[in-house]
Amino acid sequence: MTDRRGFLKSAAIAGAPAILPAQTPSDTLRVAFVGVGNRGSFLLQNMLRVAGVRVVAVCDILPDRAAAAAKAVADAGGNARQWTDFRKMLDQQKDIDAVVLATPDFTHKDFDLAILEVGKHLYAEKPLALTVDDCKMVARAAAEAKGVFQAGFQLRHDPRRNGSMKFIHSGGMGKVLMCHGIRHGGDLPRDIPWYFDKKNNGDIVVDQGIHILDLFTWAIGAHPVRALASGGTNLFIDVPPGRTVMDNYNLIFEYPGGERVNFSHHYFDPPGFSGIQERVFCAGGAIDLVQATWIPRDKRGAIKLDVPDEKEDSTYMALKAFAENVRGKKTPLNSAESGVRSTVQAIMATKAIYEKRIVTWDEVAGGA
DSSP states (O other): OOOHHHHHHHHTOTTOOOOOOOOOOSSOEEEEEEOOSHHHHHHHHHHTTSTTEEEEEEEOSSHHHHHHHHHHHHHTTOOOEEESOHHHHHHHOTTOOEEEEOOOGGGHHHHHHHHHHTTOEEEEOSOSOSSHHHHHHHHHHHHHOSSOEEEOOGGGGOHHHHHHHHHHHTTTTOSEEEEEEEEEOOOOOTTOGGGGOHHHHOOHIIIIIHHHHHHHHHHHTSOOSEEEEEEEOSSOTTSSTTOOSOSEEEEEEEOTTSOEEEEEEESOOOTTSSOEEEEEEETTEEEETTTTEEEETTSOSOEEOOOTTTTSOHHHHHHHHHHHHHHHTOOOSSOHHHHHHHHHHHHHHHHHHHHTSOEEHHHHHTTO
8 A cells, every 4th residue: 555644755745744543523524624715715605504514723824814714604603713824723723524625726736635644534626736647646645545535526516417417327318429518708816816827727727627527527427538629818818917828728529439528618708698508418318417407309398307406506515515425434426536537637638739739548647
């Protein structure tokens, strides 16, 4: 078995706490939040709604963010200690069972390893890491860890998308043939500088488009074998100043069974013009994942699926599932293994864009 401490040495994480056994609560799950900025504060809002969970700590390198998060906990009737160093928090605060991590993408690998190393259950925002080797390192650490690891692909828990996927996998529409997606909207928030630096987020396929690619690969049930892609920056050139991420791209993936995915993503859509579509075409019909409606191939008229908790937010449902997975020691729907597959797929697409050629899974994944 691989030595998990070796992962920390290779990641050059100094001062990490000693290994502890995983702490599995019997009743209340005591959770710490690391990173309570844009995404982290939204996760916190939703976690405060999950039954049987108590937020006991909040951590951010910016003290005002930690203070705001602690106030949100207090307003909900709780009490959370404030920290600016997550390693000190893990070492000194002993009542933490699980951690929710929502820090910038370039920190994910190191932070994931440090948290898993001390035996905490971990809900870790996507992507797993920004390189294939680092993704594999996180996955190996998660496999050997005492705690449950759940990747932050929350759309898998969106009630409509989840219900649609169950219908697809039940064979209700026959073999999956093709997936088509568009995600067209406005630009990323300008007040978050690392969003616009591809060294820090792997570019927008890895940081943003990965959610839809994860859904389509889940629908097909296999990773792609080839990627053809094109993208660049056509409108927001050096906006904001120093921008290195794209503002548009188009992808085509081919899968082992002949299935295909085509996906278009850009940031200059007029309000309400095209928006979001996620559609799966099968031998017997097609389904709209966002709406949970399907149409048989030989008939007119959409059929609405019966979806429990249809109006619930995907993030709330993902965090609720995390708490249930911890209590039941269950493998999450969005595990480290599936997280590796989807992250490698996004890296594969980015490579195809940059190098202007068809890229294969084998050359990028190296056996992942």
